[in-house]
Amino acid sequence: MTGKHKKVAYYPGCALEGTGHAYNRSTKAVGKALDLDLVELKNWNCCGAMEVKNIDPKLQTYLSARNLTIAEDMGFDTVMAPCNGCYHNLKKAEYDLANDEGSREVTERLSSKAGHKTYEAGKVETIHALDWIKDSIGEEGIKARVKNSLKGLKVANYYGCMYTRPRHIFPEKDKGPGSESTLQPHFMDDILAAAGAENVDYPLKTACCGGAHTLSDSDTSTKLVLNLLTTAEACGADVIATECPTCHTGLEMHQVRAEKVLGRKTSVKILYFTQLLGIALGLSQRQVGVQENFSDATDLLHEKGLV
Amino acid sequence: MSERIDWFLDAPDGILAADAPELADELLAIGEAVLERWLVAHDREPTDAQVEGFRLLALHRQAAKGDPSFNACRESCRELVYHRNLVKDDPSAEDVVRNLRFGAMVARHLILFIGGKLENSGLGEFCCSSRPLRQDETAQGSARHL
Numbered sequence: 001m002t003g004k005h006k007k008v009a010y011y012p013g014c015a016l017e018g019t020g021h022a023y024n025r026s027t028k029a030v031g032k033a034l035d036l037d038l039v040e041l042k043n044w045n046c047c048g049a050m051e052v053k054n055i056d057p058k059l060q061t062y063l064s065a066r067n068l069t070i071a072e073d074m075g076f077d078t079v080m081a082p083c084n085g086c087y088h089n090l091k092k093a094e095y096d097l098a099n100d101e102g103s104r105e106v107t108e109r110l111s112s113k114a115g116h117k118t119y120e121a122g123k124v125e126t127i128h129a130l131d132w133i134k135d136s137i138g139e140e141g142i143k144a145r146v147k148n149s150l151k152g153l154k155v156a157n158y159y160g161c162m163y164t165r166p167r168h169i170f171p172e173k174d175k176g177p178g179s180e181s182t183l184q185p186h187f188m189d190d191i192l193a194a195a196g197a198e199n200v201d202y203p204l205k206t207a208c209c210g211g212a213h214t215l216s217d218s219d220t221s222t223k224l225v226l227n228l229l230t231t232a233e234a235c236g237a238d239v240i241a242t243e244c245p246t247c248h249t250g251l252e253m254h255q256v257r258a259e260k261v262l263g264r265k266t267s268v269k270i271l272y273f274t275q276l277l278g279i280a281l282g283l284s285q286r287q288v289g290v291q292e293n294f295s296d297a298t299d300l301l302h303e304k305g306l307v
Numbered sequence: 308m309s310e311r312i313d314w315f316l317d318a319p320d321g322i323l324a325a326d327a328p329e330l331a332d333e334l335l336a337i338g339e340a341v342l343e344r345w346l347v348a349h350d351r352e353p354t355d356a357q358v359e360g361f362r363l364l365a366l367h368r369q370a371a372k373g374d375p376s377f378n379a380c381r382e383s384c385r386e387l388v389y390h391r392n393l394v395k396d397d398p399s400a401e402d403v404v405r406n407l408r409f410g411a412m413v414a415r416h417l418i419l420f421i422g423g424k425l426e427n428s429g430l431g432e433f434c435c436s437s438r439p440l441r442q443d444e445t446a447q448g449s450a451r452h453l
Contacts, residue, residue: 054432161379164382165379166375174450203409203410203413204383204386204388204412204413206382207382207420208380208430210423217423217427217430220430221425224416224423227415228416230412231412231415232315234408
């Protein structure tokens with residue numbers, strides 16, 4: 001599987017330019033360290049997550065389709081989206097356009113109004129940052145490039161829910177050996193293990209963190225996150241590795257809130273998997289944006305001899 | 308139920324190991340009880356059917372019908388079954404206590420998720436995201452906005 005995706009169109013999405021800035025920084029830094037080319041989509045727009053999707057799913061399909069059209073116009077057949085929400089929405093747009101006549105009609109109408117061609121399903125493949133690294137470099141490639149092994153660092157890999165759900169919009173998964181699994185995802189485990197980390201067996205890797213309800217129902221989100229944190233600690237993890245800015249922000253914010261509101265302090269750190277991989281590749285804390293996280297992992301990284 | 312989960316997490320290894328198969332079944336029963344409460348709260352009679360040999364999975368399927376956001380706890384249910392099976396398959400295995408505790412942690416997440424959904428039915432909608440794929444009213448929303 002290695003060798004694919006050496007040069008891909010990059011769709012950071014809104015979160016990576018805001019709360020997920022450290023993910024943006026570390027993804028770009030890892031790409032550079034691995035000699036992979038990321039070419040950001042020109043004039044990209046919101047993928048239609050959250051409000052748009054809930055109010056008007058066909059408009060969301062169009063918004064995501066427009067991003068795919070831009071990638072096609074730029075000469076790419078692959079878009080890489082590190083955010084689970086963006087990745088999910090681009091995949092869902094592909095599904096809708098391939099399976100729903102109504103979505104096709106709306107996309108055609110809005111594309112015409114906007115003055116660009118209508119995106120046709122199947123022209124561009126959407127991949128996640130995990131696919132990008134796994135397929136382009138592979139575990140052996142990572143092992144060969146590790147300068148600062150994560151050996152001794154115990155990691156709970158948290159994939160969140162959107163990376164695998166709903167199953168039917170990810171036809172490339174669950175294809176057996178070598179493919180990603182929706183029920184037991186393992187690409188992040190594979191990548192970080194190749195970087196030397198010790199992955200703990202974490203039974204809540206796809207459990208809901210209540211991320212979408214962090215404002216409307218903070219107490220529930222805090223309880224769900226606290227359970228994710230305490231379970232990771234009970235599994236022996238030093239760190240929860242994330243691959244989604246919504247999950248990451250939710251875990252960090254509610255870790256603080258759990259301590260303040262529920263009086264329950266947890267010490268597990270939260271880092272993007274790209275930050276951990278970047279450190280393993282010899283990048284500095286600053287280059288992967290560790291200082292931008294709420295969850296201050298500096299002491300842990302020092303303790304493990306990683307910085 | 309939460310207190311019982313705490314007991315699983317705090318009990319000495321020897322106590323858990325001694326009754327591992329029964330305790331594994333108890334965790335599954337806790338999961339069923341949680342889903343039953345959800346269904347009863349929504350005026351539905353909990354099914355006694357089984358899916359893949361488990362009532363818990365049948366109850367989950369029943370609860371998710373018409374409410375796709377419920378699928379956000381699908382893997383938690385399956386994970387609970389998985390840990391129960393590990394314990395029952397070999398009650399004398401070295402890691403039997405660990406599997407019981409993992410099962411308890413998953414059960415706790417299920418309790419929290421369902422509890423959250425009882426207070427806020429939208430919980431799980433963002434991640435599940437299949438609502439727009441399955442419900443007609445959202446299609447009508449498009450016409451309204453375009």
